[in-house]
Amino acid sequence: MLPYVIAGIVAVVLLYGAYRMLGGSIASRPVDSNALLRSALDAALAATDETPDRALRRRLDGAGQLLQQVETHALSDAAAAAHALLSVAVDELSWSLRLRQSPGYAGATGMHAAVDALQQHAARCLEEARSSLMVSAPEVAGSTA
Secondary structure (H helix, E strand, C coil): CHHHHHHHHHHHHHHHHHHHHCCCCHHHCCCCHHHHHHHHHHHHHHHHCCCHHHHHHHHHHHHHHHHHHCCHHHCCHHHHHHHHHHHHHHHHHHHHHHHHHCCCCCCCHHHHHHHHHHHHHHHHHHHHHHHHHHHHCHHHHHCCC
């Protein structure tokens, strides 16, 4: 009987410790208004530094995350081909954006050529992916994406 009591006490202590570590008691603490205001200020200042390239990079990262969530084993052949093409296109667009954002981009003709090649190949992949999606899901035909 004693081992069960000890095991029960240890389990309760471990659960309480996990509750505390995961922030279960945070709601009972008073809110620091100054910290919240500083966080809001930092967020607002960061928003003023937002550039179109940054927004595009976030959009591409979001598209990449969506593609990672797709269960490819359950896709038809056409949908799997579209997934592969979209993955390549998003990756190449991300790399072209990174190259454009690099400090040496302005004066490097080789980097300009690389960005152009990446964007052209991504555009071809996107067009092929759209065709594959129309075959696998005809309702996508009217899509603007």
